[in-house]
Amino acid sequence: MKKKLTTVSFNGTKEQEIALDNVIAEHKDQPGALMAILQKAQGIYGYLPIEVQQHVALAMDIPLSEVYGVASFYSQFILNPKGDYAVSVCLGTACYVKGAGLLMDKLESILGIKNGEITADRKFSLDATRCIGACGLAPVLTVNEEVYGRLTPDMIAGIIAKYKD
Amino acid sequence: MENMVNIKINDREYAVPANSTVLEAARYAGVDIPTLCYLKDINEIGACRLCLVEVKGARGLAAACVYPVNEGMEVYTNTPKIRQTRKTNLELVVSAHKKKCLTCIRSTSCELQKLCYEYGVDEDHFQGNNNAYAIDDTTPYIVRDNEKCILCRRCVAACKNMQGIGVIGANDRGFDTHIASAFEKTLDQTSCIGCGQCIVACPVGALYEKDDTAKVLAAIADPTKHVAICAAPSVRATIGECFDYEPGTDVEGKMVAAMKALGFDGVYDMNLTADLTIMEEATEFLERMKEGKNLPLITSCSPGWVKYCEHYFPEFTDNLSSCKSPQQMFGAMYKTYYAQKVGLDPKDIVFVSAIPCTAKKFEVTRDHQNAAGVCDVDVAITTRELARMIKQAGINFRALDDAKFDDPFSIGSGAGAIFGATGGVMEAALRTAAEVIEGKKLEKLEFEDVRGIEGVKKAVYKLGGKEIRVAVASGTANAKRLLNEVKAGTTKVDFIEIMACPGGCVNGGGQPTQPAVVRNNVNLRELRAKVLYTADKNLDVRKSHENSAVKKLYDEFFEKPGSHKAHEILHTSYVKRGLK
Numbered sequence: 001m002k003k004k005l006t007t008v009s010f011n012g013t014k015e016q017e018i019a020l021d022n023v024i025a026e027h028k029d030q031p032g033a034l035m036a037i038l039q040k041a042q043g044i045y046g047y048l049p050i051e052v053q054q055h056v057a058l059a060m061d062i063p064l065s066e067v068y069g070v071a072s073f074y075s076q077f078i079l080n081p082k083g084d085y086a087v088s089v090c091l092g093t094a095c096y097v098k099g100a101g102l103l104m105d106k107l108e109s110i111l112g113i114k115n116g117e118i119t120a121d122r123k124f125s126l127d128a129t130r131c132i133g134a135c136g137l138a139p140v141l142t143v144n145e146e147v148y149g150r151l152t153p154d155m156i157a158g159i160i161a162k163y164k165d
Numbered sequence: 166m167e168n169m170v171n172i173k174i175n176d177r178e179y180a181v182p183a184n185s186t187v188l189e190a191a192r193y194a195g196v197d198i199p200t201l202c203y204l205k206d207i208n209e210i211g212a213c214r215l216c217l218v219e220v221k222g223a224r225g226l227a228a229a230c231v232y233p234v235n236e237g238m239e240v241y242t243n244t245p246k247i248r249q250t251r252k253t254n255l256e257l258v259v260s261a262h263k264k265k266c267l268t269c270i271r272s273t274s275c276e277l278q279k280l281c282y283e284y285g286v287d288e289d290h291f292q293g294n295n296n297a298y299a300i301d302d303t304t305p306y307i308v309r310d311n312e313k314c315i316l317c318r319r320c321v322a323a324c325k326n327m328q329g330i331g332v333i334g335a336n337d338r339g340f341d342t343h344i345a346s347a348f349e350k351t352l353d354q355t356s357c358i359g360c361g362q363c364i365v366a367c368p369v370g371a372l373y374e375k376d377d378t379a380k381v382l383a384a385i386a387d388p389t390k391h392v393a394i395c396a397a398p399s400v401r402a403t404i405g406e407c408f409d410y411e412p413g414t415d416v417e418g419k420m421v422a423a424m425k426a427l428g429f430d431g432v433y434d435m436n437l438t439a440d441l442t443i444m445e446e447a448t449e450f451l452e453r454m455k456e457g458k459n460l461p462l463i464t465s466c467s468p469g470w471v472k473y474c475e476h477y478f479p480e481f482t483d484n485l486s487s488c489k490s491p492q493q494m495f496g497a498m499y500k501t502y503y504a505q506k507v508g509l510d511p512k513d514i515v516f517v518s519a520i521p522c523t524a525k526k527f528e529v530t531r532d533h534q535n536a537a538g539v540c541d542v543d544v545a546i547t548t549r550e551l552a553r554m555i556k557q558a559g560i561n562f563r564a565l566d567d568a569k570f571d572d573p574f575s576i577g578s579g580a581g582a583i584f585g586a587t588g589g590v591m592e593a594a595l596r597t598a599a600e601v602i603e604g605k606k607l608e609k610l611e612f613e614d615v616r617g618i619e620g621v622k623k624a625v626y627k628l629g630g631k632e633i634r635v636a637v638a639s640g641t642a643n644a645k646r647l648l649n650e651v652k653a654g655t656t657k658v659d660f661i662e663i664m665a666c667p668g669g670c671v672n673g674g675g676q677p678t679q680p681a682v683v684r685n686n687v688n689l690r691e692l693r694a695k696v697l698y699t700a701d702k703n704l705d706v707r708k709s710h711e712n713s714a715v716k717k718l719y720d721e722f723f724e725k726p727g728s729h730k731a732h733e734i735l736h737t738s739y740v741k742r743g744l745k
Contacts, residue, residue, distance in 0.1 A: 002298075002349050003337060050348050058744075063331025065321075068347035073338045 003072060004116045006080040010051045019044045020052065024059045034060065034070055038077060047078040083118050083125035085163045087111075089141045092131030099152070100139035104128065106153040107141075110160055124163070172238040187218055187229035187240055196242050197682050199251065199280050201258070201317050201368055203230040205685040208322035208366075213315075214254045215280065218242050226250060252284045259286060260293030261340075262369070263312035269370040276368035276680050277315060294340040301345075303353035305530055306375055306523040307361060311343050314371040319681075320344065320363035327667060329642030330473075332357045344371075356476040356745045358641065360469035360665045361523030361547075361674015374523050374675060377544045378554050384515040384543070385428045391509055393431035394424055394517040395495045395574070398439060399585030399670040400548050402696035403521065406677040407552030408562040413692030415700065418567025423555045424519070425568055434570040435518065436577020438495040439584040439593070440709035441718065442466060445488045445735055446590075447597040447709075448726035450660055454633075459483050461636075461651065461658045464590050466490045468531075469524035469665025469674070471739065473641045478648050479741035484661075487736040489541070491584065492518045492525055493534050495574075496541030497734050502722040503574075504537065511537035517544045519551045521585065521673035524665065536734040547675025576714040579610075579701030586694035587639035587669035588615035588622060591662040595626065595635070596708045602629035610707055616698075618668050618690045621647050623656070634658045640667035668694065 023040040027033040034056070041052050048071050050064075057064040071077045089095075089104045104126075108114055111124050118125040134140045137149025141159075148159055168183040174194040181190040191198050201213035211228035218229045221239035226247065229240075241247065259281060266272055281288065298311035318335065321344060325331035332355040336345050346355045364372045384392045401417035410416060424432040450462050465471055465486040474481055489497060495518065500511040518525065525545040528534070534541045546554075555562055569575060580596050583589035592612045599607055614624035615635065620643035623636045636658045638647045644663045650656035666673045668690030679689060706712055723731045 002341075002343070002345070005348055053347065063325060063334065064347040065331050065334030066325070069334040069336060072336045 003079060004114070006049070006118065008081055008118055008120070008122065010049045012045060012049075012051060016044050017055070020055060021059070024056065028060060034062070034067065038067070038071055042078060047081045049079070049081070080116060081118055081122065081125065084123050085143050086125050086127065087141060087143050087160075088127045088129040088132075090130070090132050090134070090139065091128045092135070094131070094135035095139040098138040100141075102153045103139055103141060103151055103156060106156040107160075110157060124160070170234055170236045170238075172234050172236075172240065174240050175242060176239075181234055183234070185234050187220070187227065187232045187234060187238075188216055190234050191218075191229065191240070191242055192686065194242075198229045198242055199283075200230055200681055201276060201280070201315065202319060203685070204319050204322065204366060204681055207327050208317070208319050210318065210322075213258070213317055215251055217247060217250055217254075219244055219247060248284070252286060255281055255284055255286045256288070256290040257293075258315050259288045260291035261295055262293075262315060263295070263310070264288055265313075269313070270373045270376075271367075271370035271678070274678055274680075275370060278369075279680075296341065296343070298343060301351050302375060303351040304357065304359060304375070304527070306359040306526040307352060307357070307364060308373050308375050309344075309352065310371050310373075311345070313369050314344055315369055316342060316344065317368060318344070319366040319368065320372055323362040323366040327642060328358075328360060328362055328640060328665075329645050330356070330358065333363070354745060356742070358469045358472040358476065358665060359524035359527045359674075360641070362666060364523065364674050365676060365678050367678075368681065374547050374549065375526060376550060376553075377526065377546055378550050378557075380544045381515075381517050381546060381554065384517075389513060390515045391430050391513055392428075392515045392517065393433065393499060394429045394519055395433040395435040395438070395492075396420060396424070397435045397492065397518065397520045397522075397585065397670065398577070398582050398589075398697060399521045399673065399676075399693065400519050400551065402585065402671055402693045403676045404548050404552055406679070407549065407556075412679070412683070412687060412689055413695055415696045416562075417700075418569070419562055419565045420551075421570055422565040422568035423560050423562055424551075426560045426565070427554060427558055429517070431571050431574075432568075433495070433574035434577045434581075435491050435495055436581030436584070437574050437712065437714055438491040438498065439466075439581035440578050440712045440715045441494050441498070441735065442488050442491050442584075443580060443590075443593045443597050443709035444715060444719070444726040445494075445731060446486050447594050447601065449486055449488065450594065450598060451601065452727065454659065461661045462486055463661045463663060464594075466584065466590055467524070467664040467666075467670075468522065468528035470641065470644065470663045472524060472527065472742070473644065473665060474663075475740055475742040476744060477641075477645070479743055480652075481648060482739040482741055485739055487732075487738065489534065489735055489737045490525075490528060491581075492520060492545065493528065493541045493737070494735050496543075497534075497536035498718065498722075500537035500539065500541065501734050502718065506721075511539050514539075515543045516541070517546060518542050519548065520545050521548050521670045521676045522666075523547060523674040525675070531737070532740075533737045548673075548677060549675060552677070573714060573717070576706070576712055578709050578712045579704040579707030580709045581712070582700045582704065583697045585670040585697050586616075586690075587618065587664050587667075588612075588637045588662065589669065589697065590664075591615045591635055591637050591660070593709060594660070594662075595633075597710045598633075599626070599628050600708065600710065602631075604629075615662075618688070618694070620667065623658070633660065635660045635662075637662045639664045639669050641665050643667070671697070
């Protein structure tokens with residue numbers, strides 16, 4: 001299946017572009033530089049939108065399709081921007097059997113976005129994640145670095161409300 | 166003497182070149198090892214696991230296409246273990262393949278279908294992961310059906326390695342892997358040039374030309390329409406392959422007869438407007454040389470190349486010849502000059518071209534290609550589509566008596582004939598330019614330095630005491646190399662011919678598909694080009710300016726090459742598209 005791709009517009013800054021150019025200059029002539037450059041580009045921008053990948057492709061004189069092929073192959077590369085509050089629901093085995101799927105459903109309906117998407121105001125993004133090692137608290141979700149455990153769907157609204165304003 | 170090694174293939178001894186792969190060596194033993202992903206020099210990745218062989222002492226089975234031979238090696242190509250493994254691998258491939266074989270465009274020419282038959286595959290043995298993908302038919306030339314794709318990556322390699330473009334690649338991973346453009350853009354949103362080299366590389370029906378035969382058949386069936394067709398130089402050199410002739414068979418007479426049998430009101434030779442192109446282009450070249458402006462002049466006959474230039478080298482669009490391509494010149498001339506002459510309303514004419522090219526389907530939709538107020542050419546059909554129409558009509562191609570093109574557009578010179586091969590346009594132009602400059606007849610017509618299938622050719626000719634530096638490139642990766650040299654100033658040149666497809670139109674993206682086993686072992690470009698050079702040699706008229714039909718066009722209508730009227734009808738303009 002094709003990946004869902006963001007429609008939220010790019011808002012990179014001049015400083016970010018300079019930082020990216022420095023990264024490219026540093027790695028350009030190394031064999032297999034693309035992975036390293038993409039990893040650092042993600043560090044600069046938080047994700048790898050088309051504008052960033054196109055910039056990398058032109059600077060390295062390789063087709064954009066090759067850059068995207070690598071970026072879409074590895075799950076650690078992020079193609080869609082994260083919100084100010086990145087909500088991640090653990091869908092690892094323990095959380096899943098404890099009803100994490102229901103948490104995801106609830107989040108989708110409260111935030112009005114699907115798994116992998118971001119709200120139009122860029123405030124919240126929603127992702128499923130693999131086991132985060134907090135099985136004792138299953139089912140868990142995280143908002144940025146905060147961990148919430150032993151959840152039921154009716155607790156979701158309260159958690160989101162904390163970040164709304 | 167080549168370095169040789171001794172190896173055993175199926176217990177018999179052979180001496181084979183030391184740099185061969187097992188796949189190449191097996192041919193010495195008269196064995197064709199099956200392949201799906203391998204294309205010589207283009208895609209050598211050992212991915213499809215169909216060419217597996219047993220190598221004594223090696224761990225597991227080896228992929229013959231990428232396994233080098235060495236002294237004393239013992240190879241087995243047909244053991245029960247190999248047969249079973251290949252069969253299982255085929256069953257895995259077809260498990261994720263949309264098996265709509267009955268009506269598939271590649272039925273009977275599909276490499277997967279042939280292998281499945283040979284190996285007795287049960288197509289339902291495995292239940293595969295069949296992801297749903299929308300068919301991409303957003304361009305006027307190429308259609309992609311990813312549900313039929315077997316991920317061999319031949320198209321990706323043709324686009325990226327051979328053409329130096331790379332608008333497609335493998336996206337995502339595992340069962341979700343699919344071939345598409347970056348960020349899932351449809352092909353029309355990319356800098357694809359429409360050359361169609363991906364189509365002729367595809368072993369299955371995942372890539373094909375946008376079929377326009379229905380438009381042609383509907384026009385023929387409409388009594389209010391006058392439907393004419395003209396055949397590009399190289400179609401006669403290749404369409405025989407669709408009717409089981411050996412590659413390199415000239416079937417001009419039968420092709421013309423088949424076109425007439427299909428019911429066209431006029432069947433014409435595009436070699437004529439190839440000559441007309443030369444008249445205009447040679448004149449343009451001499452003018453630019455005089456003025457020293459927009460040099461080097463670069464040919465504009467290949468619409469794939471023109472689109473490539475507009476996307477990737479927009480700084481060179483002023484160097485492009487303003488001449489329309491022979492296809493567009495024919496339609497423009499037909500709907501102006503001929504329509505007036507015989508009293509036809511251009512609106513009632515449906516002008517069709519038979520071409521070796523998928524990019525021509527884009528060319529007919531371009532702006533400023535409407536000399537008579539309606540589009541110059543209505544439909545461009547590839548060699549494959551023409552063959553399809555002939556088969557559907559039940560015409561027994563091989564049994565047809567040879568026929569001749571219709572007057573008054575039946576005459577093409579030898580110079581027009583060689584347009585379909587790399588270097589041909591340059592040679593044709595030089596024959597005319599040389600005689601104009603020198604003011605006397607050439608003693609030797611052949612400009613051999615620009616012939617041949619090398620990617621880039623350069624030569625210097627002394628014409629009228631002046632040195633003319635020419636270069637010829639075919640395949641856009643070679644064009645890129647040449648243009649970068651011109652940009653850097655390391656190559657100084659006055660006149661460049663570029664064709665988008667490697668080898669020129671004879672190897673175009675609209676030409677008959679040939680399976681990998683043929684492509685890897687037979688030099689198709691050379692065989693097909695030979696048809697054109699032989700035709701040239703056998704013609705009495707071998708220079709565009711000596712073509713009596715062309716002279717008549719100027720006498721009766723266009724006045725002289727480069728005239729105001731010629732510019733209005735036979736010339737066009739370009740856009741700087743930039744990278745998308």
